[in-house]
Amino acid sequence: MLFINGSWMPAQSGHTFSSTDPATGEVLGVVADAGRADAVRALEAAQAAFGEWSRKTGHERSAVLYRAWELMLERQEELAKLMSREQGKPLRMARTEVRYAADFLLWFAEEAKRVYGETIPSARADQRFLVMRQPVGVASAITPWNYPISMLTRKIAPALAAGCTIVVKPAEQTPLCAIETIRVLDDAGVPSGVVNLVPSSDPVEVGDELVTNEVVRKVSFTGSTEVGRIIASRAAHGMKRVSMELGGHAPFIVFDDADPVRAAKGAAALKSLNSGQACICENRVFVHRSIAREFTEVLVERMGRMKSGHGLSDGVSIGPLIDLAAIDKMQRHVDDAVAKGAICAVGGKRLKGEEYDDGYFWAPTVLTGVGPDMLIYREETFGPIVPVIEFDDADDVVAMANDTTYGLAAYVYTQNLGRALRTAEALDFGMIGINDINPTSAAVPFGGVKQSGLGREGAREGLLEYLDTKVCGISMEAV
Structure with a gap:
């Protein structure tokens, strides 16, 4: 009515x-x-x-x-x-x-x-x-x-x-x-x-x-x-x-002094938010090369054990995507990235089986070796796919993060307060989470x-x- x-x-x-x-x-x-x-x-x-x-x-x-x-x-x-x-x-x-x-x-x-x-x-x-x-x-x-x-x-x-x-x-x-x-x-x-x-x-x-x-x-x-x-x-x-x-096309920056385990847990939790269908979900994860291996191992493990299913089922972390067009976009981004050299560390496919066949379920996915020539580096994915990009230089990563027409949310993991504030000031985004994946509230401007x-x-x-x-x-x- x-x-x-x-x-x-x-x-x-x-x-x-x-x-x-x-x-x-x-x-x-x-x-x-x-x-x-x-x-x-x-x-x-x-x-x-x-x-x-x-x-x-x-x-x-x-x-x-x-x-x-x-x-x-x-x-x-x-x-x-x-x-x-x-x-x-x-x-x-x-x-x-x-x-x-x-x-x-x-x-x-x-x-x-x-x-x-x-x-x-x-x-x-x-x-x-x-x-x-x-x-x-x-x-x-x-x-x-x-x-x-x-x-x-x-x-x-x-x-x-x-x-x-x-x-x-x-x-x-x-x-x-x-x-x-x-x-x-x-x-x-x-x-x-x-x-x-x-x-x-x-x-x-x-x-x-x-x-x-x-x-x-x-x-x-x-x-x-x-x-x-x-x-x-x-x-x-x-x-x-x-x-x-x-x-949004949120960058998630993990500096070399960050706790890689805590950062990986944060990245996984953020990407599970509404099955990745949130404008503040991370879309590009930049992790310092010196801690990339440990970070990625934890991220893959966390994403890989997330349970997909109906939202009313016990223990479910990832629900369905909204429609078939969303599934098609996931497939297009994964296929393009893999064809250009990325590695699918976990997931990367539509889920099949009795529990999934009538819905729009995509397996939680981690892509490594992602580069700027890939669609997922440029386009908002809006689904449970985490692309990981390694970096070496702190100044370079801020430029990489800002290399987008979008500017909604960004995330920074570091134990250095000065670096956190300098990076937040340099990022062209409206909301910055510093060691925090939920920089929102009714009391703050969004x-x-x-x-x-x-x-x-x-x-x-x-x-x-x-x-x-x-x-x-x-x-x-x-x-």
Whole structure:
């Protein structure tokens, strides 16, 4: 069903589409298939609701978000199990994502009360300047399938905290997760029209309306760089504010003074995140030649014993990939690398057998001897493949790491604090993990540079993305 103006309803066309389990192919549910007319209805509802919602106090908006946080935690287990079935994520990781999603509701419930202005001194004794921050208006959000709940709350929560209303189009692969997330907000008391949901099997038509409609003043998108460029260019015609969290190609640098065992364990754990289908997963591992052998042995052992299977099965670390196209990309990257001299130390193939035949499973893989002429060195893989590149010179490895059009996340392993900070400052990436594979939180800004995006989500910066700045110059002279 669509959720428009506080009501669940079918699409105007009557069309529906199915959501399936990527591990088994089982149909999990049938969802209303929104078209352009439905997107227009949702935007009209958001526009009608904007005035009243924007006039509510920060404390009033905070109370609604705080209640949504409570409800999401109460429903954590059912949401996590649904995510494991619809998206494929192992249940343990799905639980973690639901808590992460709830964190955004709590964080922005608190930030809603802290939309501060300021006064600025004037050069004139009889003048004062007052700076106010006010909601931009109706926002639209287009969210991805790899984090189907937390990417919703990371966009919806700051919009609502700021006083905006919003229309959301979730990924066509994970509409059921989106529906249950919106139920949480509806049950928390979000007024009619403030949050609207338009799932669709045709992201182009509905997405275009959410970007180009004159009602929309702010667009937030998480997805590929290729699609992000199109959305940004379309939004530019209406001079709309945009925030983009796009592709990544994260370097993972292991210096000669690092603990190779700890670094290898970190690399394996990071690559298992959502089966490698995360924009912050490492895509190029640079390890100093002097410790490369020990590092690689541990990495291969850790990757080789990861259990693949359905997300609800016990002990599973690697779930299915999202679709056949993802499997084809894994095969293309491995075949290209091996043909150009790389060695497949473990994995390197699609998994077969009774447990795997109906799904999209790829064996956890380590490639050694990877070079810059290979596709995997240049392209984001988005799957459980770790390419290892050896290096000798510290300055060279920073240049190698920066040799990409992307700039989202990067990782550095070293025991030298000065080297860690110098390297972090030299890397052209928005987020740096130093001996840490999880440099994210609702309380810190998330986002990249170069072609990895624009703007930030989370933290105070995430709230400012939904606020306009207004200045009042006030004369003190009597009228």
